[in-house]
Amino acid sequence: MKFGVIVFPGSNCDHDAYHALKHEHGIDTTFIWHKDTELGNVDGVIIPGGFSYGDYLRSGAIARFSPVMNAVAGFSAKGGPVLGICNGFQILLEAQLLPGTMMANEQLRFTCKFIHLVCQNRNTPFTAEIPADRILSIPVAHGEGNYYADDDLLKKLEDRGQIVLRYCNEKGEFTPASNPNGSTGNIAGICNDKGNVVGMMPHPERAVEENLGSADGRYFFESALAHIASAT
Amino acid sequence: MQVDIVITLRESILDPKGKASHHALENLGFKDVTAVRIGKFIQLEVDTDDPAKAREIATAACEKLLANTVMENFEIRLPDSTTT
Numbered sequence: 495m496k497f498g499v500i501v502f503p504g505s506n507c508d509h510d511a512y513h514a515l516k517h518e519h520g521i522d523t524t525f526i527w528h529k530d531t532e533l534g535n536v537d538g539v540i541i542p543g544g545f546s547y548g549d550y551l552r553s554g555a556i557a558r559f560s561p562v563m564n565a566v567a568g569f570s571a572k573g574g575p576v577l578g579i580c581n582g583f584q585i586l587l588e589a590q591l592l593p594g595t596m597m598a599n600e601q602l603r604f605t606c607k608f609i610h611l612v613c614q615n616r617n618t619p620f621t622a623e624i625p626a627d628r629i630l631s632i633p634v635a636h637g638e639g640n641y642y643a644d645d646d647l648l649k650k651l652e653d654r655g656q657i658v659l660r661y662c663n664e665k666g667e668f669t670p671a672s673n674p675n676g677s678t679g680n681i682a683g684i685c686n687d688k689g690n691v692v693g694m695m696p697h698p699e700r701a702v703e704e705n706l707g708s709a710d711g712r713y714f715f716e717s718a719l720a721h722i723a724s725a726t
Numbered sequence: 727m728q729v730d731i732v733i734t735l736r737e738s739i740l741d742p743k744g745k746a747s748h749h750a751l752e753n754l755g756f757k758d759v760t761a762v763r764i765g766k767f768i769q770l771e772v773d774t775d776d777p778a779k780a781r782e783i784a785t786a787a788c789e790k791l792l793a794n795t796v797m798e799n800f801e802i803r804l805p806d807s808t809t810t
Contacts, residue, residue, distance in 0.1 A: 552794055559791070588794070595796045602742050642739065642797060676742075 495722050498526040498536040500566070500582075502557045507543035507579065507699060514699040515540070519715045528560035537722045538575040538619070539566060541582030543635070543697060553596060553638045554584035563589055575619035575721060576691045577714070580636055583683070583693030592686055592693045593647055593656075597640040600676025604637040608707060609674050611682055611696060612666055615658045618689045619721035620714045629666050630659075630710040632696040634674050634682075639695040641677035641684075648678055659683030659694055727772050729784045730803040733793050734765035768792055777804045 497515050501508045508525065516523040526533060528546075533539060546557035557563070563585070570576045570591055578586040586592045599605060611630040613621050624630070643651060651657050659682040663672040668680045675695070683694030698711030735741045741763050748762040770787065772780045784802045793800040 551792065555791065555794070595794055597739070597797065598742055600740075600742055602746055640742075644738075676740075 495719070496522045496524065496534075496536045497538045497540060497718070498524050498533050499540045499542055500526050500528060500562055501542075502528045502544070502546035502560060502585075504546045504548055505542050505544035505581070507581075507697065510697075510699040511540045511542045511579070514702045514711065514715055518702045518712070519719060521715070521719060526562060528557065528562045531561045531565060533562070533565045533569055536569075536574075537725075538718055539569060539577070541566070541576065541578040541585055542699075543580030543582060546581055546585065549581075549638075552588065553581060554586075554588040557581075557585045558589040567591060570686070570691045573688065573690050575718060577620050577718070578691075578693040579697055579699065580634075580639070580695055583695055584638065586691060586693045591691050592684055593651070594641055594643040594678075594684065596638050597642050598638050599636070599640050599674070604635075605639070605674045606633065606635040607674070608633045609682075609696065610662050610664055610666075610672060611659050612662050613659055615655050615685060615689070617655070618658060618685050618692050618717075620692050620717050621658060623717040623720055624713040627666075628710075628713075629662065629664065630713070631708040632698055632701045632710050633707070634696045635700075636675070636695055639675040639677065641675075641681045641695070643678045643681070651681075651684060652679075654687055656684050656687065656689075657681055658685050658692055659696070727774055727777070727780045728805060729770040729772050729780050731768040731770065731784060731788060731792060732765060732801045732803065733768065733788070733798050734763055734801075736797055736799055739797050765798075780804060 698714040701708040701711030
């Protein structure tokens with residue numbers, strides 16, 4: 495079993511993702527440079543957080559045309575598990591591998607803090623091991639995490655169960671105050687219609703040890719491990 | 727030929743930067759300013775003298791990369807011509 499972590503100029507959570515996969519979960523992991531045209535023999539891909547291409551133009555707008563993204567699109571079309579975290583989520587949106595778009599945080603501030611989340615779709619390669627009714631504590635760190643979907647898209651996402659994660663308070667209620675960026679419907683993460691491509695703004699790789707403040711991020715990596723183990 | 731492109735958020739989309747700037751202007755006494763929208767200005771130098779060709783290239787560039795047409799509108803301005 496092998497995971498690839500894509501590295502763009504400006505990625506800055508690539509080593510955190512590598513650490514979470516390899517050292518915390520014992521998964522063979524390799525970095526994949528954005529100019530590579532093939533992913534190699536990997537079973538899963540993580541597009542990490544950061545500021546690819548300095549966020550010029552729009553977050554993820556330039557990165558999505560990097561050569562490696564063709565390979566990611568091909569991999570995902572065949573059902574390969576892809577997780578985009580933060581800037582990785584933004585890149586997946588720009589690449590249209592996930593629907594919707596991202597805007598500046600409503601309050602116009604870069605927000606870096608622990609938030610609460612509930613998982614609403616456990617039928618993805620990255621969420622199957624999250625315990626039912628668990629309220630997750632995971633940090634966000636972004637200036638443009640205000641996920642926007644118009645009414646039609648929102649309804650489609652809800653009907654098809656593509657809303658994977660929502661921001662909530664510590665009791666699990668979807669309140670405006672618990673939404674760190676103004677996103678439509680408190681959405682923190684979504685998946686494509688097949689469920690194999692997941693994008694999320696919170697950083698699970700920053701919450702893999704209790705002494706980092708939370709180990710709830712481990713569920714995402716444990717889910718990926720279990721998914722790939724059962725598929726191979 | 728120089729092509730100017732103005733990109734703005736669609737009307738239906740909340741523009742937090744415009745809104746914040748509007749509030750600031752109100753506080754400074756600009757009572758006659760009723761709305762502020764903030765966008766981007768991009769200047770292209772295109773290797774052609776044909777305005778129609780330049781417009782075509784700029785339109786393709788906007789649709790492919792420069793604008794996110796889900797949430798943004800773009801306007802192309804050529805020298806001495808009407809805008810689209």
